[in-house]
Structure formats: structure tokens, C-alpha cells
Amino acid sequence: MSDETRLETDNAKGLDPDTTSGESAATKVLAVTATAAFADACELAAIAEQEHREAALALESLVQAPSTTAMLTEATRSGVTQELPYRAEAEARMAAEAAAAGGDNPDAGASRGPRRLPISRRHLAVAGACLAVLAVVAVGAVWFANSSFAQPDAAAVEQVLAEDPDIMDGFASNDYVDETPYELSDVVLNSCEADDDGSYIVDASATISNESFESEFTVALKFARASEKDRYGELAHAQATSTGWAGAVLQTNDTTEAIAGVTRDSAFPDGFDATFDRAAQTCTYTAQDVYDFWFGANTVSTPYTYSFNGDAWTRTQGDATSTVAYDADALQGSYVASDGDAASMVGFKIDHVDIEQGTFTVEYRAVTPGFASAEITGIIDCTLTRMTPDGAWRGYRQTDGMTYVFSGDGSSSGGEGTAHLEGALGLDKSIIFSFTGDYTRAPLLFGQPTDESMELAGTLVRE
Incomplete structure (x- = not known):
């Protein structure tokens, strides 16, 4: 109407x-x-x-x-x-x-x-009532949405840790190992509490590992909104995360284990290969130095033990052992005098070399002194000994820094029938010797022969 x-x-x-x-x-x-x-x-x-x-x-x-x-x-x-x-x-x-x-x-x-x-x-x-329920649901949704972003989450923690060089460079020293990059894993946010200054203190745990080490660690971090990070000195250089937070590491506590052995040692540039015992967190390596000389070689073996203490590998040296291998062919043969003092040793031959025992025999012929000179002959069994250079033998040091001397007793065809020989193996296939032997001295015109002892010394060289 x-x-x-x-x-x-x-x-x-x-x-x-x-x-x-x-x-x-x-x-x-x-x-x-x-x-x-x-x-x-x-x-x-x-x-x-x-x-x-x-x-x-x-x-x-x-x-x-x-x-x-x-x-x-x-x-x-x-x-x-x-x-x-x-x-x-x-x-x-x-x-x-x-x-x-x-x-x-x-x-x-x-x-x-x-x-x-x-x-x-x-x-x-x-x-x-329906409107009230809808209002409560709406308020709850808003609260839930806000609370989901009100505190740093594990993703923010992982991003901060992954960008921290002190974390990603690892907790262990790279001594004796090749440096390889670390990977971050198993990041867990354990707690997050608001601090009095308005920031958040986060406790988290994570793992980093590379080819040599694995570290499980706990970490305390400080977080604040990226827009407010300038309020906090600890966050002065912090970068914003993808979720709008800025965080920095305050403290870490790690437990680091070696998962592989040492891979290098500058003292042994060639052929370094250590044996790793993961349970004991140790590595062992035996260095061998071979010293050659004209009558054989000396192999010096030195054991080294590398121990990982949770922070770094350390090396300790054991007692060195020497293994001398004599060259029988190089030793055996005839030697002749190289100077006037040895001229009376007219025959000197080394034979029957035992490279395991370091023994040999010498067959000799020597001219007795005096007007009625004669020759004496005999066989002397000698034993080689490796020793630190000392006294008269100091000048005959070999490439391994040691002196190789020999001595032995044997027979003589004259006098009381004994002979003694000692000396050292010199350089360039030479032998320095000192000989004492019995001989019988004939009378000049009248009288009886007498038993005498002669001495010879000098240098002989291999023919």
C-alpha cells in the first residue's frame, strides 16, 4: 500500500x-x-x-x-x-x-x-549462542596463528647454525687430517624461554659431521625479531632468517668423535697409511727409513701412535728398531793393502758370510817382521757389531749414522798359534783393521827360535 x-x-x-x-x-x-x-x-x-x-x-x-x-x-x-x-x-x-x-x-x-x-x-x-561460538572459534584461530610465529622454531635455529662459521668449521682441529666440509643434521629445539630484555633464549641440540669427525652438541642461542635486533649487542651482526628472526649462538658444548683415522703427516710425505681403531680412537703407523751402504742396508722402524682426545689428534713416538741386512756378495772377496802399513798383510779374504747372524771368516797371510821374515797363515771367525761412533771409530760413520765394527779370534801357523783381528767397515769398500798374531822368530846366527807376537794395522780395499 x-x-x-x-x-x-x-x-x-x-x-x-x-x-x-x-x-x-x-x-x-x-x-x-x-x-x-x-x-x-x-x-x-x-x-x-x-x-x-x-x-x-x-x-x-x-x-x-x-x-x-x-x-x-x-x-x-x-x-x-x-x-x-x-x-x-x-x-x-x-x-x-x-x-x-x-x-x-x-x-x-x-x-x-x-x-x-x-x-x-x-x-x-x-x-x-551461534554467534558467540563463531567468535570464540575466530579468536582461537587468531591466537593459534599468532602463537605459531610468536617464538623461534627449529627451522630458524637450523638456519642460524648453518650460517655460523664457528659451528660449520667443526669443533675438532684438522691436524693430521684432510679438511672436508661439515654437514648439519638432527637439529632439535629443546626449549625456548622469553628473556627479561624481550628476546628469547633457545636451547637446542644438533649434529655436524664430515669425513673425519662427528660432533653431537648442545647450543644456547639468542633470538629476537629481525626488526628489533639492533636492541641487542649479541645480534649486531646477525642475519634475518626466512621466518623473520635474527639469532646468534651464545654457547656450545660438544662431544666429538673421530670416525676416520689420520690421513696425513708432513713428517712422512710419501706412503703414509695409518691403521685406525675407532673404539680406541687411535691410529698407528710405523715409519721405515732405509739407509744403504756398500755392504748392506739398515732399515730403521719407528712406531707412531696418534690419539684423538676429543679436540685434536696428537702424535707420540715409540722406540725405533733397526734391522740390518748384510750383502754377502758385497762383503765376500779378497782385499789388498791400500797403504804402506798394511803391506805386510799379503792376503786377506772374507768368506762364509752369514747375513742373519752378521758373521764371517777371514783367511789371512801375513809376513813376519825382522831379517829372517816368514809368513804366517790362519783363519779368524769375526762378528759384525753395529755401534754408536766412539773413540777411534768415530770417523767411520755410515749413512745411518752408525759404525759397523768387527772382531774375532782365530789361529796362526806360528808361535803359540793364536791370532786376533778387529776393525771397522769403512767407506767405499774399505776395511780398517788391527791384527795381532803369533809367529816363531828364527835366531839370527845362533840360538833357538822364539815365539813372538806381531801386530799389523792399516786399510784394505776390495779388489
Whole structure:
């Protein structure tokens, strides 16, 4: 119904158009130039405004303690949205309003169109409860979203550790091993607590390993939002993580184990190959130095033990042992005098060399001194000995720094029949010797022969 028709009807009934409308709000009088479409639009706007106000009042009532004596909220279109304190009076008032709206024309109410169904208090309560649940869910979602990013997570810790050179360079020294890159793994965030200065202190654990070592460590870190890192001296050089945090390592505590043995030692540039015992965290290596000389070679073996103490490999040296291998072919043969003092040793031959025992025999021929000189012969069994250069033999040091001397006793064809030989193996296939032998001295003209002892010394060389 248009406002002009409604106005004519009310005037015909003698009603005040500002107060007698069937709606709780007064009906506005429109200008005669207003169209029906404009009137309908105004009515719809008024209804929407009233519904908005009633919804707000209904939600407000949900937070109040329920009471059967609560006063009716004014300016509502329906009196049944709340329980009236005086039900009889309310019903009478509602009946009077209905009669005034209908008048004597029973079809008048129908001409106004269908009335909006009243909304009960129960319906509003249900609606309010639903809205409350939705509000709680929304608040919970916001809280959960915020709490997920309110503290540093394991990803932020891993990024900070991976970018820290002190961590990624490893905890063990690279002495005696080839340097290889470390990998970070098994990062676990154990705890995160807010500090008094607004930052977060994080305790975490992780593992780093490379080809030589594996370290399990715990670490304390300081975190703050990247935008606030300038407030903290520890974070002055910290880089922002992908999640917006800035962190720095405060302290670490590691347990490092060697998972492979030593791989190099500058003292042994060639052929270094140590044996690794992981359970004992040790490596062993025996260095061999071979010293060659004209009559054989000496192999000096020195054991070394490398021990890992959790921080570095250390090396200790054991006692060296020597293994001399004599060359029988080089020793055996005839030697001749190289100076005048040895000229009386007219025959000197080494034979029967035992390279295992270091023994040999000497067959000799020597010319006795005096006018009635003669030759004596004999065989002397000698034994070689390796010794530190000393005394008269100091000048005959071999390439291994040692002197090789020999001595032995044997027979003589003259005198009491004994002979003694000692000496040293010199350089360049030479032998320095000292000989004492018995011989029988013939009388010059008259008398009996006498037993004498002769001495010879000098240098012999291999023929």
C-alpha cells in the first residue's frame, strides 16, 4: 500500500497518522509528489535499520543476567521479543493495536500485507549462542596463528647454525687430517624461554659431521625479531632468517668423535697409511727409513701412535728398531793393502758370510817382521757389531749414522798359534783393521827360535 492510500485510510477513520500505524515506529507522511516506488524504498530502509538495532539489542541481552522482571526494550516493532513484566496488560495493548489497525473493515489488515513473524526470545538466544561460538572459534584461530610465529622454531635455529662459521668449521682441529666440509643434521629445539630484555633464549641440540669427525652438541642461542635486533649487542651482526628472526649462538658444548683415522703427516710425505681403531680412537703407523751402504742396508722402524682426545689428534713416538741386512756378495772377496802399513798383510779374504747372524771368516797371510821374515797363515771367525761412533771409530760413520765394527779370534801357523783381528767397515769398500798374531822368530846366527807376537794395522780395499 502506498503512503497516500495509507494516509487517506487513517484520516477516514479519524486516526492520527503519526501515532496510529500498526508498526511500532510512527508512519511518516510523504509529499503528494512522492512516488509509490520511493515510498516502498523508504519503508524497506526503515525496516532494515530497525532489524539492525534489534539484533544489536538482542546480542547485548545475552551478556545480561536473565530476569523475568526485565523491562521491555523500547523502540521495537514487536512486543513479543522479550517477556513482559505484566503479561495481561501487554496482551490487552496488543489487542487494541490490532483492532485499531483493522477498524470496521475486516479486510483492512489483509490490505496491509502479511505481518513479519515475531522472533521469539528462544530464537534470539540460539542465534546469539551461534554467534558467540563463531567468535570464540575466530579468536582461537587468531591466537593459534599468532602463537605459531610468536617464538623461534627449529627451522630458524637450523638456519642460524648453518650460517655460523664457528659451528660449520667443526669443533675438532684438522691436524693430521684432510679438511672436508661439515654437514648439519638432527637439529632439535629443546626449549625456548622469553628473556627479561624481550628476546628469547633457545636451547637446542644438533649434529655436524664430515669425513673425519662427528660432533653431537648442545647450543644456547639468542633470538629476537629481525626488526628489533639492533636492541641487542649479541645480534649486531646477525642475519634475518626466512621466518623473520635474527639469532646468534651464545654457547656450545660438544662431544666429538673421530670416525676416520689420520690421513696425513708432513713428517712422512710419501706412503703414509695409518691403521685406525675407532673404539680406541687411535691410529698407528710405523715409519721405515732405509739407509744403504756398500755392504748392506739398515732399515730403521719407528712406531707412531696418534690419539684423538676429543679436540685434536696428537702424535707420540715409540722406540725405533733397526734391522740390518748384510750383502754377502758385497762383503765376500779378497782385499789388498791400500797403504804402506798394511803391506805386510799379503792376503786377506772374507768368506762364509752369514747375513742373519752378521758373521764371517777371514783367511789371512801375513809376513813376519825382522831379517829372517816368514809368513804366517790362519783363519779368524769375526762378528759384525753395529755401534754408536766412539773413540777411534768415530770417523767411520755410515749413512745411518752408525759404525759397523768387527772382531774375532782365530789361529796362526806360528808361535803359540793364536791370532786376533778387529776393525771397522769403512767407506767405499774399505776395511780398517788391527791384527795381532803369533809367529816363531828364527835366531839370527845362533840360538833357538822364539815365539813372538806381531801386530799389523792399516786399510784394505776390495779388489
